[in-house]
Amino acid sequence: MALRFQQHPGLVAYLTAGDAGLSPGTPVATAGSHVPAHLVVTREIALAAIDAGADVIELGVPFSDPLADGPVIQRASERSLARGIRLRDVLALAKELRQARPNAGLVIFTYVNPVLRFGLKAFADAAAESGADGVLLTDMIVEEASEYIAEMNRVDLAPIFLAAPTSPEERLKAIAAHSKGFIYAISRTGVTGKRQELAADAAALVERIRRWSKLPVAVGFGISHADHVAEVGRFADAAVIGSAIVELIERSTEEQAPGVVARFIEGLRQLHPAQAL
Numbered sequence: 001m002a003l004r005f006q007q008h009p010g011l012v013a014y015l016t017a018g019d020a021g022l023s024p025g026t027p028v029a030t031a032g033s034h035v036p037a038h039l040v041v042t043r044e045i046a047l048a049a050i051d052a053g054a055d056v057i058e059l060g061v062p063f064s065d066p067l068a069d070g071p072v073i074q075r076a077s078e079r080s081l082a083r084g085i086r087l088r089d090v091l092a093l094a095k096e097l098r099q100a101r102p103n104a105g106l107v108i109f110t111y112v113n114p115v116l117r118f119g120l121k122a123f124a125d126a127a128a129e130s131g132a133d134g135v136l137l138t139d140m141i142v143e144e145a146s147e148y149i150a151e152m153n154r155v156d157l158a159p160i161f162l163a164a165p166t167s168p169e170e171r172l173k174a175i176a177a178h179s180k181g182f183i184y185a186i187s188r189t190g191v192t193g194k195r196q197e198l199a200a201d202a203a204a205l206v207e208r209i210r211r212w213s214k215l216p217v218a219v220g221f222g223i224s225h226a227d228h229v230a231e232v233g234r235f236a237d238a239a240v241i242g243s244a245i246v247e248l249i250e251r252s253t254e255e256q257a258p259g260v261v262a263r264f265i266e267g268l269r270q271l272h273p274a275q276a277l
């Protein structure tokens with residue numbers, strides 16, 4: 001399966017794997033599943049998100065030192081780590097999602113450190129075996145990524161890189177040369193999190209990326225409602241939504257979370273009549 005956006009704009013949903021919100025609840029039934037109970041909740045949320053129209057799921061691996069993550073995703077990461085969720089569990093989850101939804105885009109989303117601890121080669125093999133389409137290591141700098149890129153190419157996984165408004169032209173060129181699937185344009189510098197307004201820098205960055213690459217460009221950071229998604233659709237191929245979804249999960253019980261997330265995602269492509277013109 002290749003990473004593809006079926007609709008315009010495409011939607012990429014970020015989930016912290018293993019985060020089932022604050023409610024301890026009773027873990028949902030694990031029958032037939034080989035992943036830890038709390039990942040079963042993430043699986044149900046991911047399936048609901050896909051069925052509601054998310055083209056790609058970013059499966060976030062919880063990490064203790066998540067430098068680019070804002071408070072909402074940091075809290076999700078802490079909850080998931082407290083439940084003992086590790087990289088190998090997230091790969092097992094990816095495998096189940098791939099089996100359940102053969103056409104969904106799946107990206108393993110983590111940092112350099114957990115991958116090096118796992119072993120780069122072993123990670124590449126396991127990620128490919130899980131059926132994921134791509135990998136995004138948020139702190140991997142393209143200029144230092146030759147070994148990583150070679151491994152991704154060996155197992156036919158798309159390496160996805162982050163481009164920022166502050167990225168110099170040479171870096172954008174290198175990102176364009178080595179990326180597959182799509183390029184992730186960060187709408188502004190700083191950390192993840194919901195904002196009122198979409199950053200003005202985003203359109204200019206996408207334009208700069210398009211000079212070097214024909215790949216689809218997804219814009220993320222601060223996108224939380226349908227107006228933002230529509231705006232992104234004017235100049236980019238897809239919108240990434242993270243904190244807004246993770247916050248809804250935080251406020252829901254495990255039973256509610258899949259439905260709450262599905263309704264939110266369905267709403268992201270629905271414009272008010274005045275804006276639909």
Ligand SMILES: O=P(O)(O)OC[C@@H](O)[C@@H](O)c1c[nH]c2ccccc12
Pocket residue numbers: 014058060068069073138162191192193194220221222223240241242243244
């Ligand atoms: O949360 P936001 O503002 O909607 O942004 C997406 C983002 O959460 C997700 O892609 C992401 C989670 N952690 C990251 C670290 C770096 C870059 C991106 C991310």
